[in-house]
Amino acid sequence: MERKFKKTITFFTFLLFVIFSNNAQNDKKKESLTYVFNAIEVQYRVQFNYAEDTVKAIFLIPPDESLSLNESLTYLETQTGLSFSIMSDGIVLVKPKESLVLCGYLKDKDNSQPLASATIQTSNNFTTTNENGFFQIKVTNITQPITIRFLGYKTAIKWFYQFSKSDCEDVFLLPNFQSLSEVVVSNFITSGISKLNNGSFEINFSEFDMLPGLIDNDVLQSVQAFPGIQSINETVSNINIRGGTHDQNLILWDDIKMYQSGHFFGLISMYNPQITQTVTLRKNGSDVSYTDGVSGTIAMQTNQSVNNNFNATLGINLTDTNAFVDIPINQSSSVQVAARKSISDFFETPTYNAFFDRISQNTEVSNNANTITNTDKTFDFYDTSLRWIYKINDKDELRINFINVYNELQFNENALINEKEESRESNLTQYSIAGALHYNRIWNNNFQTTFEAYETDYKLKAVNVDILDSHRFLQENIVSETSLKLKTNYSFNEALQLISGYHFVETKVTNLDDVDTPLFRLLVSEVVRTHGVFSQLGYRSANGFSNFNFGVRYNFIEKFSKSIWEPRLSFSQRFLDFFTIEVLGEFKHQNTSQVINFQNDFLGIEKRRWQLSNNNDIPVITSKQLSLGLNYSHRGWLFNIEGYIKHIEGITAQSQGFQNQFEFSKTKGDNRVSGVDVLFRKHLNKFNTWISYAYMDNTYRFKDLQPNYFPSNYNIKHAATLGMTYSLANLKLSAGLNWNSGKPTTLPISGNEIVNGQINYEVVNNSNLEDYLRLDISALYNFELTDKTKVNVGASILNVLNKENQINRFYKVNNDELNAINQHSLGITPNAVLRVHF
Incomplete structure (x- = not known):
């Protein structure tokens, strides 16, 4: 992966060199006005007197050196509109003309x-x-x-x-090429959240209000506000869209597919909220240009326009310190850079301690043999993001993105061996690095092309030592993916639009298990290449009431000579002024999934590893989904209801995280989900209140397991949220109550728990954990420090009631005794933020 990364960096460096070289060649005859002044001062021994703000934005071709001083000043006056006056002492006074x-x-x-x-x-x-x-x-x-x-x-x-x-x-x-998508409902849950006529939802963080428990715009926490989306274990690395597993979500950052989601191994989104401008969520009815993500798509975008004014922010909260700058390079180019770094190197806050205790529950970090003690536990994370836009001319635009994310956990195992104190370090690292190039060309009023290329790399590495047996276990999971996409957009007229294109994806997954005593090494590396051709026709009526998109994507997987056809549909019709009916449907597939071989892999912290389909015991995952929805919006009232059915084929037992009688099963099956998502919202003056509810029936079918049919591990039958925000000019307050029925679990048979040293389980997933309940609050205050400096001060508390919610339960046999092991949610967790905008 390092070699491939070096090649990627070399490619982007060369590209930047070529671009800047061409730019320099194109503009080599134009110079800044201050440069021209310096040249004239040397030639005619005069001195220009001017205000810097008056001339800093002016570039022009210098006057010919054969001109006299007066002729040169006349030329400058004609080109700039400024007034030039020669004073008696050889000083040239420069000032704007009055009119x-x-x-x-x-x-x-x-x-x-x-x-x-x-x-x-x-x-x-x-x-x-x-x-x-x-x-x-x-x-x-x-x-x-x-x-x-x-x-x-x-x-x-x-x-x-x-x-x-x-x-x-x-x-x-130049005409502005945009999709035919328009807002159906604004302020869907709160300000900045909109529902579009193609069935997707959009969060615009520049207009975003606030959600309960959040004081930063955490992208992957924010999407969980929508009905039908939640995390079964409170982490952003396990988001379940309508009962699907997290690996079934397509997560894009500026069109780059990401294989990692969070910091703190899932408790914080790894996508810097300061550089992320919008988030688009699709539960169904995906655009044909997208592949992967059989359960849903979360697409994040940075600001897509060139900025002509410098701005920056500095912030700190109880987990990290962060910075963001938006720097105009010239009138046609600007660059954004954002970075975050954990503050645990300097001090440990209550938030840090709560997060650390949460991720290390019932893992080797917190538990070990009685004769072993774990010390010097440290956790560190950082991320950097970059976006550069260059408008080459009126028709051509180039954008380059880069992201680098890192997590590291370390601790020492200590034991007394042969009456001598010994210590060895175990560690876990998880990081992602990715870069992308986007080139957009507008050919004429009707035709536009976009070329996208990205390289994304992910690596999970763990070194687990056993100090008593002088044993070291090394594990690695590496994903390297390259994508090339050419997309065309042709507008027949204002109502009809055709999108077509070609998409190539090469994905390589490597898994390593290396033991030093006894010597064992298993390295498996696989590659899958997929070609996709797609086309989609979009229609929007003149009054905007009718919207229709229908397309087909054809995929060919080289390794298996497998063809997959995927139709996609989105339709919305407004009627009776305030009502909108919506029909969405899609077929999708994906070649990657996350599996758990053993629950203690990777120290038990991030035990899932990515793997590729082999079209045999690990099939290509396919999905079919259909939904029907109704919206009513009038005078601050909103009612939205959507029913759906979803069928996913090709899942494996290893990808579902069983911790019962099927923990070590290796078989394939399918997943059937049906449900209803409901939202009520009322906006009244400064108050905004909403209630959401989701019902779901989520079942497995594994023909090689008994029984064949049983509830999914992600079958949360009922989930509800009550939320409220109150906004003044400078103050925002928010509170929310989250409730859901308990996660399915499998209990041992009472009175006959152990048979032949093994746990004797009841019917799989026949019971449930206790209901989940959590109250969150947050507040944010904004004020101006100076004319150009603004400050945000905020505080939040997760789980205000400090309720001990069970999020998982499993069992182990120890000395013929049955031990129940419970994992709990975050307890009461405070956070605070201070952010300065320049």
């Missing part, structure tokens, strides 16, 4: 048709274009941008010096 007027004709870039009623705006004035596209506007400060907006076209930001000062020249806008 400047710009004019032009706004037109379509491709057909040169005039654009009427477009908005032209400066910081002080605005105007609109007439039927010929003509505009005229007064400019009071040449350093301020001129913004040009027109519906259906990309917003243009221009500067005074870019306009002709003698003629009313043509100004061109």
Whole structure:
């Protein structure tokens, strides 16, 4: 993987070099105005006197060296609109002219048709274009941008010096290619959450209000606010969308598939909330350009526009310190960088201790033989994210993304051996590194292409020592994936759109088990390559009431010579003004899954390892899903109900996490889920209240197990949430109550628990743990420190009632005695945040 990573870094470095070289070549004749001033000062022995803000944004071709000083200043005045006055002491005074007027004709870039009623705006004035596209506007400060907006076209930001000062020249806008998706319901749960007409949900964190228990915009915690989505063990590394396992979720960060989800091995999302702008959630009806994710898709996006103003944030909470900067490189390029680092190196907070105790419950970190003590337990994590956008010209745009995430757990095993104190270190590391390139080209008003390429690498490594037997067990799980995608978008008209493309994915999974005493080494490495061709037709009526998307994706898996056809459907129809009916359907497949070979693998902390399908005992997983929904939204009231059926084939017993009589079973089967998701919400002035409920019937079928049919390990029959937010100008308060019926469990038969040294279980998953109940609260206060500096101060408490919720129970036999082992949720867990925005 390291060799592949080096190749990836080399490729991106070369690419950046080429891009910047080409950019330099294209702009080599234009120089900054300060550069021109310096050259004229040397040539004519004068000195320019000016305010830095007046000239910093101006670039132009320098005047010819053969011109006299007065001719050079006249040229500069014509090009910049500034006033140049030569003083008696050889000083040239530079200042804006008191009154400047710009004019032009706004037109379509491709057909040169005039654009009427477009908005032209400066910081002080605005105007609109007439039927010929003509505009005229007064400019009071040449350093301020001129913004040009027109519906259906990309917003243009221009500067005074870019306009002709003698003629009313043509100004061109490019059409803004967007999908036909529109908002059906805004503020679906709270502010910033919308339901779209293609069946998906979108969270816009720039408009996001607050959710109970959260003071940071934790992406994977936020999606659990939707009915039908929860984590069976409170972690973001085990999110269950309509009863599916976590490995059945397609998680994308700027279109890069990620194989790791969280810090603290699942208690915190690993995606930095400061750089993540939007999140799209799809339970069903996926776009044909997506592959994998038979249960659902969580797609995160950074800001997709070039920023022309520097901004930054610094923050600290009770788990980490973080920073974010958005830096404009020039008018057509900007870069965003975000980073987080745990604070446990400096001090341990109550939040850190609660998280550490939670992840280490009933693992080798907390439990060991009586003669062994574990000491020096430490946990560390960090992440870095980068997004660079370069608008090469009006038609071409390039975006590069990079993300690096790391988790490490260490502890020492200590024992007295031959009357001598000995100590050896065990550790667990989990990290991901990925990079992507996106190139977008608008060919004309109707046609656009996008090319995407990414490399994503994941590695889980554990060194587990047995100090008494001088034994070392090394385990590794490595995933390396390369993806290439070409996507075209053709608009026949405003109502009809065709998306087509080709997608290639190569996935390599390596698993290593290495024991030093007795010597044993097993290394298995497999590769699967998949080719996908897709096409989807989208229709939207003129009034926006009818929306229809239908497409087909064809997949060919090289290794198995296997063809898979996947139709996708989304349809919505608005009627009686306030009602919308929705039909969604999809077929999907995936080649990867997570399995558990032994419960103590990887120290028992992150015991799941990724594996590839072999089309035999580990089949390709396929799914079929259909849903029907109804929305009502009027005067702050919202009612949403959606019923669904889902059938997943090709799951394995090892991927389901059994800890009963089927713990070591290796067989394949299928999963059938049906259910209903319901949401009521009322928005009244500053209050927002919602109640959600999800009913689910989730069953397995394994023909080689007895019984063949039984409840799924993820069969949470009933789940409900009551939430409330209250927002003032600077203060936000939120509280929420989460309840669900207990997780299925298998009990030993009472009075006959052990037979021949083995646990004698009842019918599998015939019982349930106790109901789960948790109350969370949070508060956030915003204020201005200066005109350009804002501060956020917040606090939250998870599990305010400190309820000891059981999230798992299993049994072990020790000296012919049955021991019940319970795992519990987080207890009362406080957190606080301080964030400064510059």
